[in-house]
Amino acid sequence: MKLAQLLALPATLISAVLAIPEYSEHLHLRPLPNGYLYAGFNFTASTSLSAYESQHFRYFPRSLGQILKHSGTRELHLRFALGRWDDESWGSRPRDGKREGGTGVEIWAWLDSGGGKPAVEERWSSLVNSLSGLFCASLNFIDGTKTTRPVLSFEPEGMHRGGGGGMELLHGTLPHEVVCTENLTPFLKLLPCKGKAGISSLLDGHKVFDANWQTMSIDVRPVCHVGEECRLEIQQTVDIVLDIERSMRPRNDPIPRPRPVEELECDESKSYHASDTCYPRRKEGEMAWSLSKIFGTPVRGSCHVADGDESHDISLEVSRDRAVEVLQGGSNETLVSHGQSQHVRAIRLSDTAKHTDISLPQQIIQEAPHQEQPPLYASRQITGFGQERGGMHTVLHNPHTYPQRIVYLESLPWFLRPYMHTLKVLSHPTTSHNQPATPVKPDKMFYTPALDRERGTHLELLLTIPAQSTVELTYDFDKAILRYTEYPPDANRGFDVAPAIIRVLPPNSNSTAGNEKTQDSYLRTTSLLLPLPTPDFSMPYNVIILTSTVIALGFGSIFNLLVRRFVLAEEVPRSAVAVRVAWVVGKVRGVVGGLKGRMRVGGEGGGGGGTVVGFGGAADVRGGMNGGSGGAEGRKER
């Protein structure tokens, strides 16, 4: 007890003395294996709660501050993500996966719970609609069907008044959303230096969205330090993994083209090497790169706007033997690592120099880069075939020598109807394949079944993954048939299912040894595409026509049978219509005949002989049908 107090004392002292600056920014660079580079941008601004309440803003963005105040949001987390983090080769995720989102857009927030459920829903809809306008994203499509209320997966990061009572967590995802430049521009506008100075000047839509993996996050939370007024802090991060070679394509010629033969580097030791055959030689060592080549521009100026911000702007995590050069203004110096950490080299941007660039030459390093193993590997697939039913299959692999407790969260769309009685969680050790799989009993399970067109499924499981084993989680589901108007324009593409979110809980301090981690970490699977039965969209009309025809056929014959009178064929009287038609035909024929006759008469210059002939012809058909001027004239003449 005493020890804990002693340990806690310096921490409080430090926080009391070192007030956090109103704004600070940081860029962390780390080369990854196979020619990739991780770049993590972090921008932190804060404002005192009293200034926020009276809506006076300095570095905290006003546009966001207003939205938060209007919607009664206590803590906000917003994520825009694209691509996949390759944990097999890149190791553990940056920032423990806490500033990462599932593919598309993800948002969760703690809202004031005053006024009951309808009031909270009203606030939530006002929040997502306003954010949708601010970030040019389709966040307004997050409605009741895409919103869940997770229980175990998230915990507030901020320090809230009253111990976090009186607020409610809502979580929404948009896996279909394509994150692009129009989301980055408003993101940069929130920064004090707006991408014009400091490290934010490196953020360019062409490079950020060309990355293999990219995630943009905005986190707003209240932070309190002892002896100081509580502050509202906004943390904006952009994490990207760039393919170094791809990023260094010249800007004026961005289209990848085959290299000229002379420039190819071939492995000449191969037996089949010839003038027309080339086996590309493996690149040796670390690639050469520089900030200006990768991002297309060096860092412009600096963004030291807040008092008391003395921290480093850029840190570079490379091997100790790697040569690093910094070009600041006109001077060129070699960057060496600081005392405490041998792998990290830090640099503070100069306030006077217009441009700062970091460049690293190609170098062969013997020492293998240190890489931390991720806490867990996870993957998720849809199984099955056909348009009626399918199955979900998640594989969680624990590579560590200690068991891990995780929270597994899935929020499924309503048209995917899972059968919870088919839920199976089986574990088998990775070391030996012979051992039979043993079922794992979830410690806790929260399940909210879906309501058609109103609510999606929420499934949360608290599991323990045994040491060095793989856990398979499977369940079956039905695919619902949507209404005609509910299909999107690209219905045959399939429907996106949001990624599963896995929270790895920190192990209890007394239970396991050999693990210093006290913070929980997050990871997300990729999003899935669910093919639903898609109709042919002219179907309604076809159905209408077909059924109408069948009905008409049946109706017509039955009706005729009921009302028709059956007589002998000879007895059938001439119908009035037929008589009338015949009369009209005769009349027309008479007119035509009369005209013909008159023309002939005109040609001969004689009297009405032709007319008589024409009348005689008509008279054969039927006496009563004489009509027309010709016939009448003929009769008169006779």
Place this chain on the structure above:
Amino acid sequence: MDPTSTEDGGGVSAVEGTELPASGNAKATPPTESARTLLTRRTIVFSFWAIVLGLGLPHWLWTTSTYRASLPLSTMNDWAEGKACDLRFAFPIRVRVPGWTREEMVELSGSLSALLDHDGSDGLLDFTIHVGNADEEPILPAHGDPALTVVLHAAGSPDTNGVTSRLEPGESALHLGSGLRQAGEIADQIREITSPQQEALAYLLSGTPFAVTEHGVLRATQNTWSEASLDARNTRAFKPSTTYHLSFSLFVPGNEPSAWAIEDALAAYMTPLLDALAGVSNFTVTTQVQLHASFSPSIAGPTFDEASGKWKLRKEDLSGFVNAAEWPLSPSIGEGSTINFVLYVPAPGHSPLVVADTGGTGWLVPQWGGVAILNLDEPTTPRKSTTDTDRTTLSAANLDEIMLTFADQLTALIGLPSSPAGSLALRIAALQRERATALLLSTASTLGALSRLVHKLPNIPIPDTVATSVGTSLRHLDHACQDLRAGRYSNTDTNLGALGNAQAASEASEKAFFEPSMVGQVYFPDEHKVAVYVPLLGPMGVPLVLAGVKELLGWYRGMREKVKRT
């Protein structure tokens, strides 16, 4: 040739022709039907038709009809045409003469009233004169608050001597010197104060159905200058709203200054004005600081003028000065309009920055907000000795002049009349009157538009909420009209007042007009209807109709034969 005769002849022969073969040829005729089978068949056809007409048709009508709540269309049209309300504005005046007896005051007010009524007949304001107590203590207002109190200092106190008139900024009172004791002189003074108001109201009413011809007389006498100034005032001002969001922004091209003492400056200059305007609208205030603000590429940017040693901004560039694409000036959330106030502090290299022609540093963007440029002192002056925070922070003293500019721009942007210049209270009262009128007029035209829309689109569904909103709107309009005539302008505990009622009416009418379920009318074109109905109605309708016609004809012939026989 005579076409009628030939046609007649043809018709006769045709009738003969039908009967000829039946009798002439030896063709067999079907046996005559028994009356029972005939009856059965007719019953069958009749029951089919009965089902179609009695069950099918109502069902079809019921399933395809749209719900249309009944709206008081005639009342709405009355308002739109200006028939529902004869707009007059009561203008109660209280006369108080310290030192006079009541009889003397009554006599004065009688003659004043006669004078004002004489020329008030073609005006919009209805003057009524009440006699106030001679004592200083206020009397209980029996007819609502007086719009104007005239205090005649007949006794002649030291500061109100002679023929002077004086207005108090905080109250709606006109103090007259002892030299202006004649009724005619007092009436002239009152007219001088109220004529801008009359003109403004006539301007508002002109061109609307509420403008009565007698107001036209007044309008004709108006000079063009005042019309132009009213035009300018009207185009500058925001549309009346219950809430305005004021957003004060500091834009800096570089890093500094990055803070400003805006809270102190607002408390000193804005809060008193906003408190005074509280009777007209609610105001919310937000402020922000934006660094690295660059000009839009569409403007030429400032140029350095050697002669004056100043950076000059061309007049054409003023409209594009605010870089709307990059400067985060998003409107505030919630109901109401946002008024933007932008303070721009040019970089030391570009200072002092002024507008080329006038040399001014501030301008107003109509219906958007105001812009001011603050040129800080030369960096060579004692500034170097000051501390770091002085360089990064604008003090309240720096902001004094700017805040006065912003306050001036705010009054113009909300449409506060500039006269009578002496009294803010009178100006605000005039604004209330104009606001109420403008809202009433816009509500009336909204209701008219809604009524026309309902009339023009017979397929549009009208939910009950629209009917309720229209009802609310009409009720408040009636109240507003009565309040205007009775002189209850501002709201009290018991009554919303003319302005409050007009606002409520306007909100309700907008809600009715922009009802989402009416805006999003489902597009169901006629081709689709044909595609749905023809396959069913064609094959089913033809036998039904033919059988019906045949039976009807048969029945008709039978009847005719019966008549012939008898």
